[in-house]
Amino acid sequence: MKRLFRWLIAIAVLTGLCWRFPLFHVVSLQQAQQEKAAATFNPNEVAEKFWDERLLKSLDQAVKAEVLLPAIQTDATATRKKFSRSIGVSESYTYFVSGTGRVLAVSVDEISLAVTPGSTNAEVSLQVGLLFSNAVRDGTGLLSVNDYPNSQDFNSISEALNRIIEERVQPRLRETAKVGSNVRFVGCAEVNDESSDLKPLKLVPIAATVE
Numbered sequence: 001m002k003r004l005f006r007w008l009i010a011i012a013v014l015t016g017l018c019w020r021f022p023l024f025h026v027v028s029l030q031q032a033q034q035e036k037a038a039a040t041f042n043p044n045e046v047a048e049k050f051w052d053e054r055l056l057k058s059l060d061q062a063v064k065a066e067v068l069l070p071a072i073q074t075d076a077t078a079t080r081k082k083f084s085r086s087i088g089v090s091e092s093y094t095y096f097v098s099g100t101g102r103v104l105a106v107s108v109d110e111i112s113l114a115v116t117p118g119s120t121n122a123e124v125s126l127q128v129g130l131l132f133s134n135a136v137r138d139g140t141g142l143l144s145v146n147d148y149p150n151s152q153d154f155n156s157i158s159e160a161l162n163r164i165i166e167e168r169v170q171p172r173l174r175e176t177a178k179v180g181s182n183v184r185f186v187g188c189a190e191v192n193d194e195s196s197d198l199k200p201l202k203l204v205p206i207a208a209t210v211e
Contacts, residue, residue, distance in 0.1 A: 044160050047163075050142070059207060060098075063096065065115045071083070072201075088145070093191050094190050095189045097189060103181050106177055111174075124200050124201050127202055127204050134190060136158070136204055143157065165205065165206065172208075173208045173210070183209065187205040187206050188204050188206065
């Protein structure tokens with residue numbers, strides 16, 4: 001009886017240890033895949049691959065500024081429905097735009113362009129300061145939040161893309177853009193406030209060439 005009692009105690013202790021420190025966890029296949037993806041996720045590598053293999057190859061898909069800007073002036077709501085993209089239920093939206101503009105002014109944070117021939121008002125503002133928007137991540141519609149395990153990873157892609165632009169696109173643009181020169185550009189605009197973001201259209205440059 002004493003031996004049986006000792007065995008029962010040993011089994012009870014072992015059962016308690018296994019409950020407290022299980023040898024394995026049972027999780028769904030989807031959860032396992034998400035955890036694996038999160039553990040190996042590198043936003044810089046994802047952004048670099050997206051930039052080289054998809055984004056730069058999609059520049060010809062941008063709507064022309066000479067089409068978009070007059071449409072916004074005529075009917076901003078209809079233009080938003082036709083040309084913009086948005087993520088989920090967010091009130092902000094994005095445009096993917098290309099065109100050529102004449103430099104009207106250059107400052108630390110932006111380069112103001114007139115796109116319409118003969119215009120003396122800034123219609124597009126190329127952002128050349130620090131970037132905090134999701135314009136490039138969301139503007140083309142090539143990336144979906146549903147493709148990533150969580151929103152934090154999706155946001156980190158946006159930060160990585162912004163760094164690429166700050167390091168590769170903005171410096172040369174700041175150095176070469178002068179008042180009176182022409183700039184061929186492709187970029188994305190994130191609109192949060194139509195009264196300020198559309199007049200002029202604040203564009204994050206993906207590609208820009210000064211002529």
